[in-house]
Amino acid sequence: MQSIAEQFPRRAFVTNGHEDWRTVVEGRVLATTPKFGGRVKVKRWTEDEGRWIPASTLRVVAEDERVLDCDGSCGGTGVFRGGGMILNGKHVGGTSGPCYRCSGNGKQTPKDRGRNRYYDNHVRRFAV
Numbered sequence: 782m783q784s785i786a787e788q789f790p791r792r793a794f795v796t797n798g799h800e801d802w803r804t805v806v807e808g809r810v811l812a813t814t815p816k817f818g819g820r821v822k823v824k825r826w827t828e829d830e831g832r833w834i835p836a837s838t839l840r841v842v843a844e845d846e847r848v849l850d851c852d853g854s855c856g857g858t859g860v861f862r863g864g865g866m867i868l869n870g871k872h873v874g875g876t877s878g879p880c881y882r883c884s885g886n887g888k889q890t891p892k893d894r895g896r897n898r899y900y901d902n903h904v905r906r907f908a909v
């Protein structure tokens with residue numbers, strides 16, 4: 782059986798798989814300990830300090846598994862469309878520019894998602 786340190790190499794990206802931003806844990810492995818049944822110190826995007834998480838709730842995410850299609854209005858094109866309409870397959874009117882949710886890549890990295898999660902739950906709430 783692999784030790785906790787072998788299962789969770791330093792700097793590996795781990796997640797607990799939660800979708801809810803309040804309970805999700807995603808971040809880099811800072812340290813591990815075999816104490817308490819195995820714990821992993823995870824550095825989350827939103828926190829300066831790492832926190833100890835039970836290893837049994839975490840899994841390592843492969844680098845390429847972490848890149849997802851953009852969930853924003855660009856539909857994977859990387860181009861943000863505000864207002865206007867689609868006419869004969871072309872976007873007319875309104876504004877367009879690099880999609881803020883994916884930084885114009887059409888794909889979202891964990892950093893993008895962390896930023897979007899913050900935006901969705903902190904910034905937008907106050908704008909309504």
Ligand SMILES: [Zn+2]
Nearest residue numbers: 851855880883
């Ligand atoms: Zn996008």
